[in-house]
Amino acid sequence: MEIILKQDIKNLGEKDDIVSVKPGYGRNFLIPKGFGIMATSSAKKVLAENLKQAQFKQEKIKNDALAVAERLEGVKLSIGAKAGESGKIFGAVNTIQVAEALKKLGFEVDRRRITFESEPKFVGEYVANLNLHKEVKVQVPFEVIAE
Incomplete structure (x- = not known):
């Protein structure tokens, strides 16, 4: 069908x-x-x-998405989260926090267009996949730091 x-x-x-x-x-x-x-x-x-x-x-x-993708090249985010002594954070970093961090840098990205390769549950470095357009996808590295 x-x-x-x-x-x-x-x-x-x-x-x-x-x-x-x-x-x-x-x-x-x-x-x-x-x-x-x-x-x-x-x-x-x-x-x-x-x-x-x-x-x-x-x-x-699409051209606007490509322009945003070019500006996102080389951008690295830093997101703070409360963490225990072992490096495990309380809860998990979610797409809302990544979208807010991007907004502070001047990038307006809808949180529903952000996905993770692996759930950020520990302090460390991760990659967020941004689906800006059907044909424009960008990977933005971010680091989760303990507050």
Whole structure:
């Protein structure tokens, strides 16, 4: 069953992608929740027209994301967290803290676009993956220090 996604869905696809899913998942979850519509021939034509009109806008967004990615090269963040004597921090550093640290440096990045390769639960160095655009992804190193 083919579905046209109306919004980004993690591990499935981005908005306006045509994805193939199992019929039960499409009929019972994606369509009723408003996450997608059936990919009929008329819906595909409407999608093609909308994509054609939005292409110029997407180029501008991509260029802005590339500019931010260039400015992020060489940036290293330092995030403070309360830690025990063994170096294990209380809780974990989350994407909100990384987004706030980036905001202090002048970069406006949505916290939902940030992921980690490994959960930062100890004092040390980690890497945050920033998905600025569908085609623009940046890795920003950050260090968790004990406060």
